[in-house]
Amino acid sequence: MKEAVHIGGIASAGPDLQELLGMVARGDRDAFSQVYDAVCGPVMGLVRAVLRDPAQSEEVTQEVLIELWRTAARFQPTRGSAMTWVLTLAHRRAVDRVRSAQASSDREHRAALLDRTPAFDEVIEEVESRLEREQVRHCLRTLTELQRQSVTLAYYRGLAYREVAELLAVPLGTVKTRLRDGLIRLRDCLGVST
Numbered sequence: 001m002k003e004a005v006h007i008g009g010i011a012s013a014g015p016d017l018q019e020l021l022g023m024v025a026r027g028d029r030d031a032f033s034q035v036y037d038a039v040c041g042p043v044m045g046l047v048r049a050v051l052r053d054p055a056q057s058e059e060v061t062q063e064v065l066i067e068l069w070r071t072a073a074r075f076q077p078t079r080g081s082a083m084t085w086v087l088t089l090a091h092r093r094a095v096d097r098v099r100s101a102q103a104s105s106d107r108e109h110r111a112a113l114l115d116r117t118p119a120f121d122e123v124i125e126e127v128e129s130r131l132e133r134e135q136v137r138h139c140l141r142t143l144t145e146l147q148r149q150s151v152t153l154a155y156y157r158g159l160a161y162r163e164v165a166e167l168l169a170v171p172l173g174t175v176k177t178r179l180r181d182g183l184i185r186l187r188d189c190l191g192v193s194t
Helices: 017-025 029-051 054-074 082-116 122-141 145-156 161-168 172-190
Strands: none
Touching: 017 029, 017 054, 017 082, 029 054, 029 082, 054 082, 122 145, 122 172, 145 161, 145 172, 161 172
């Protein structure tokens, strides 16, 4: 069955849309001009019904017609009429645009939420920090006086072992032993696994 090609509202006596698509597939520009005239209105109507936005509808219609020029060889008359194939291309393209716009909107919404969410919860961090400091203070109190002094000078004041030994007036080896023993006791008290 031949589909009459309507140009300017008047049925054409020339080739039907299926034949024109075959000619377009072979690169016939005149045939494409006739296809364009025949399908542009229905494509625009379908796309506009899906998108509702006139500017986007025009864009998508142009994309469909370009796709039609490029893919005319894919039309298979055994699977349906030429107009049905063209309108299927148009519907798919319009739906893709809607999905793309929705995905973009969703990404922007997620990005906006991330911008408003602080990188960390300051209250929780402060509480954890205080609890850790209190636990360290408690564990420091379990050390001997020489261990506590050695650890405090070396790790909280940043002194070298030699400087700690001079300040406490004890041999360097004693300081190293007290630091090692003190750190082992701190590790055990704090529950740190090695």
